[in-house]
Amino acid sequence: MVRFTIIPDIHADIERLNVSLQRTHKNSMILFLGDFVDASKDVTAASDLRVLETARKLIAEARARAVMGNHELNALLYHSAGPDGSPLRAHSSKNQRQHRSFIEAFGVGTPQALEWTDWFLETLPLWIEVDGLRISHACWSDLHISEIRKRRPDGFLKREDLAEIASGATPFGRAVKSLVTGPEVPLPEGCLFHDYHGNPRKEVRLAWWNAGARTWPQASLSVPNPDELPQSELPSDVIAAIYPMDAPPVLVGHYKMKGDPGIQHPKASSIDYPNTPCIYRWFGETELTSAHLISL
Template identity: 35%
Template sequence: MEVVISNPAKRETVERKDGQVQQAQEKYDLIGDIHGEISTLRVLLDTLGYRESQGRYQHPGRRVVFLGDFVDRGAGQREVVELARDMVTKGDALAVMGNHEFNAIAYYTPRDKKNTAAGYLREHSSGNQRQHRAFLEAYQHSPKDYADVIDWFKTLPMWLDLPGLRAVHACWDPVAIARLEENYAGTPCLNDALLRAASDKETWEFDAVENLLKGKEVPLPKGLKFTDAGGKVRHRMRIKWWSDATTYASAFMGPEEAETDIPDDEIEGDHLVEYSHTQKPVFLGHYWLKGEPSPLAPNIACLDYSVAKPGGKLVAYRWDGEGILSKDKFVAVDRQA
């Protein structure tokens, strides 16, 4: 399948004073995690000025970049995927893979093609089934469409490095990206070997894909632990990789109740991600943020504001080429009933 990276029709050219013709910076609307919330997505696209005609959603001068996590939870599983896929196929959008698409692929893929009794790359445990139920139910009577949508998920790059901006679902980890590029033919897409390696917790590929799609984690100092929102005991913590924080307490990304368990000591080892304020802006989803959307750092913005939860919002950022992001360029739509 062809992945459309650039649509020359949408690039304006600008004639400079010296007569040279220059390509104008393409303009993008970045959209965070949708999780099956089709009516909210339609309202957001409409608010951004995208119009549907003859089955095609488009804007005369802009394109969308979807930040992944199209599926799980909401009532419009197929509808969200079909809309996004159609926009990508027709050159009206780009998209990166979220952890929920990665999980869907691994859930679908048997460990051994000839013997499904050997299980799947993502275990069909009751917890995993529950998390994936809305998606599985949407495709339960159409195995061909199910196979087809998984094939489309496999075409989604894990990161996008465009001329003026970057997009990744959770963390722009340059070390993980470099290692994946070096070992997997320079492509940001999964292939079968990488999918299998990244589904095995013992491999570096697992850590690299996990960092990009679920966020950077660091091990807690020996003997320390906390309990997460789901009641699970954790010996590692997710960090606010976009911040300048260097201690466990200041970098901690987790439930407030657990904060007292996290020491304010310097993080041990080489675990922090560096993303200087002079680099291209990077857009993320994934973090289930609450409150009023605003940048996490001058050049880093998360657009996931928990649309799948009551009171949540679907959020976009209207990007016109700027290197420093601005709070007034976020567009938020309340979750539709």
């Protein structure tokens, strides 16, 4: 029996959401991986409102649960002011473009925008662990979850946390950002690589799900030329951030994976494939399998 149907990032694409729901097993609980809002330029039927209303109804009826994505957190920061009155997320042209479909639907700082960002806080925890399955938006880290639990044992943020998260200056703020955006780690002193835009980078996104990774090329994401990375073994603190082989299975979204949908590791995987959308049907297995990925 299908126990959960896991649906990754929707990004205001009501057509994709409807198709995902049509492929959902009627007796299974739906688990959403966050990022309901902010349509990409490729979405032809963008509707933040319809997506959010659909998700809210399913959750209110106890047919679904969901975690917070980085776009929900970004919306909270964009529509909130810090102690100096400035927005916690800058209203730059880049951020406006990313948040365009939400702004077009609800405005900036309006009662409607604040109603939905309140709903994010009230309804979307940073992680869910249920019946032997774990979900979060971009990363599962026992270390970061333990840090957050000291203040928010249930994983639900409060408005008074937002300024600290925006600054990223405390262990709590950094832990929250890591769960919704994924971990980045510094390269050894004197090392760098160039990203897809040609910019030099001294920190690399960590393929935290790759339990067998022991070198920098094996453990790194979004590096066009892995030969630029050090070929040495990973330091112990980076190895400690990689998901262990004996942990429960965890699914995330976020990473805009390319190619045909697949499972990166039997214990942890992203199922966010924007160009070839899919859902995952979980039957209670302790190891994830590509056979349970359903293309839409």
